[in-house]
Amino acid sequence: METRRLRFLVELARLGSMRAVADALHTTTSTVSQQIAVLAKETGAALIEPHGRLVRLTPAGRRLVEHATGILAAVETAQRDLAPGAEPSGTLRVAGFATAIRAHLLPIITQLATEHPRLHVLVREHEPVEALAQLAADEVDLALVYDYNLAPAEPDGSSTALPLWTETWSLGVPADHPAAQADTRSAGTVPATAARTVARFRSADWIGNSRNTADETVIRTLASMAGFTPRMTHRSDSLDLVEDMITAGLGVGLLPTTRPAAPGVQLLPLTAPEVSMRVFAVARRGRSDWPPLAVVTGLLQRRVEQAV
Numbered sequence: 001m002e003t004r005r006l007r008f009l010v011e012l013a014r015l016g017s018m019r020a021v022a023d024a025l026h027t028t029t030s031t032v033s034q035q036i037a038v039l040a041k042e043t044g045a046a047l048i049e050p051h052g053r054l055v056r057l058t059p060a061g062r063r064l065v066e067h068a069t070g071i072l073a074a075v076e077t078a079q080r081d082l083a084p085g086a087e088p089s090g091t092l093r094v095a096g097f098a099t100a101i102r103a104h105l106l107p108i109i110t111q112l113a114t115e116h117p118r119l120h121v122l123v124r125e126h127e128p129v130e131a132l133a134q135l136a137a138d139e140v141d142l143a144l145v146y147d148y149n150l151a152p153a154e155p156d157g158s159s160t161a162l163p164l165w166t167e168t169w170s171l172g173v174p175a176d177h178p179a180a181q182a183d184t185r186s187a188g189t190v191p192a193t194a195a196r197t198v199a200r201f202r203s204a205d206w207i208g209n210s211r212n213t214a215d216e217t218v219i220r221t222l223a224s225m226a227g228f229t230p231r232m233t234h235r236s237d238s239l240d241l242v243e244d245m246i247t248a249g250l251g252v253g254l255l256p257t258t259r260p261a262a263p264g265v266q267l268l269p270l271t272a273p274e275v276s277m278r279v280f281a282v283a284r285r286g287r288s289d290w291p292p293l294a295v296v297t298g299l300l301q302r303r304v305e306q307a308v
Contacts, residue, residue: 003075005039006068008032009047009057013065017054039064088291089118095131096123096144099239100164100279105144108299119292127211127237128153135159135282141293143282150275151217160288161280162297165304169218169275170267171197172246172255173204180266194270199226207242207253210235215254218275 011021018032025032040047047061057065094105101123109121126134128145135143136158147153148169155161173180179200202223208216216232223230234251236242242253247264254275261267281297288294 001039001042003072005035005042006064006072008035009039009061010065010068010072012036012048012055013057013062087118088116088295090292091120091122092142092292092296093122093140094124094142094144094296095126095134095140096142097127097131097146098125098237100144100146101125104164104300104303108296108303111299112296116295119295121296127209128214129212132156132159132282135284138284141283141287141290142296144279145282146214146277146279148214148218148275148277150221150273151214153214158285159282160285161282162301164279164281164300165307166279167277168257168270169254169277170257170269171201171252172243172261172265172267173201173252174246174249175264175266177201177204177252177266179204180268192269193272194222194275195225197268197270198222198230199228201252202226202228202230204231205233205251206230207234207236207245207251208232209237211237218254222270222275 008021008025011024012018012032015021015024018029018036021032022029036047043060043064045060045064046058047064048055049058094101096105105121105123109123112119112121124131124134124140128143128147131140131143131145134140136156144164145153198219206219208219219230219232234245234253236245239255239259242255243262243265245251246253247262255261255265255267256277257267257269281300283293283297288297
């Protein structure tokens with residue numbers, strides 16, 4: 001049952017003649033008659049009957065007009081909601097890693113409650129592989145993910161990635177570790193490289209991510225440049241827990257350079273090559289103009305730019 005045919009019937013009820021309907025909808029009287037006849041065939045009920053030289057609606061026709069009025073109003077509302085530039089409304093489902101959610105998404109949600117109260121954001125905490133899988137399955141609308149320059153993610157043709165920010169990472173080690181002290185004493189005497197830095201911890205246990213392989217890929221890449229295979233012993237997707245493990249002497253691992261080091265943790269710079277985490281907002285291709293998605297990604301971009 002096409003909404004266009006319903007429109008003809010609603011206009012007939014309002015205007016009273018097929019000629020008036022044809023003039024209002026910029027078509028012919030014959031077209032109006034044909035479309036209402038098709039509608040009658042689809043419903044299996046007579047919708048109009050002769051009334052002098054004109055026609056009038058039957059009881060079934062009047063009943064259908066009641067339904068059609070609500071249907072057409074709902075369609076128009078949906079079109080307004082989905083049109084680019086419309087007031088964002090509905091539910092936006094977001095999956096992302098904890099740091100991005102805590103530092104950037106949650107403040108935006110607070111802002112949205114005031115500026116766009118009809119828009120609701122559903123948040124799910126997931127590592128990149130998990131978030132991208134949910135995006136591919138259409139279980140979420142936006143994925144906040146990351147990769148590393150030394151462990152780049154493979155592009156997916158079904159989605160588009162909007163770069164948000166880049167952050168350098170360092171090697172987190174126990175502050176009282178002999179190799180950490182050696183780094184302090186020899187600073188400036190030997191050109192620092194990432195390979196030389198990680199080589200001093202070849203005998204240490206290493207801490208990787210429990211739900212994402214990118215961190216381990218970076219560690220193994222740097223270790224291979226230094227000529228050894230790292231012993232990946234502990235795993236955690238919580239930066240706080242990684243720091244606690246380092247403080248407890250369980251091993252060493254990657255930490256953001258800009259993150260204030262916890263007491264007992266020393267951050268050793270990694271250079272030549274530098275280790276950079278790259279953060280993206282990923283959505284399914286063709287959906288970037290959807291108002292809820294457009295407003296949230298726009299606010300994310302502006303928040304990141306202001307933080308730089």
